[in-house]
Amino acid sequence: MAQMKLEIGGRTFLVTCQDGEESHLTKLAAMVDQKARESGDPAGLTESRMLLFTSLLLADDLHSAQTASPKEASPPAPPQTNPANDQIVAALEKLADRAEQLANSLE
Secondary structure (H helix, E strand, C coil), rough: EEEEEEEEECCEEEEEEECCCCCHHHHHHHHHHHHHHHHCCHHCCCCCHHHHHHHHHHHHHHHHHCCCCCCCCCCCCCCCCHHHHHHHHHHHHHHHHHHHHHHHHCC
8 A cells, every 4th residue: 555645735645555556646646736726825724624525516517517418419328337437436425524514513
C-alpha cells in the first residue's frame, strides 16, 4: 500500500492506495480540488462544509453526465462496471456521510 499526501481545497490529507494507483489518485484529487475551489473560499468554510459542498458539486456533475440525453435515439448501453469508478463512488458516499455527520455535530 502506498501513502500519499493530497491537497484539496488548501488542506492536506494523508491517504493510502494500492501500489500503482498513485497517478490515478492524483488525477482524481485534482478533480476534487477543482470542485473544492468552486465551492467557495476555503478559508471561510470548515473542513466538513467544504467537503460537503465539494461532494455535492461532484454528485451534480455525475448526475448530469448520467442523465444527459443522447443525440441519437439509440438504445442505452448496458452499464459497465469499473472497479475504480465503484471505489470512487464509495469514497464519495463515505465522504458525504462524514461531512454530513460533522456538519450535524457542529449545529
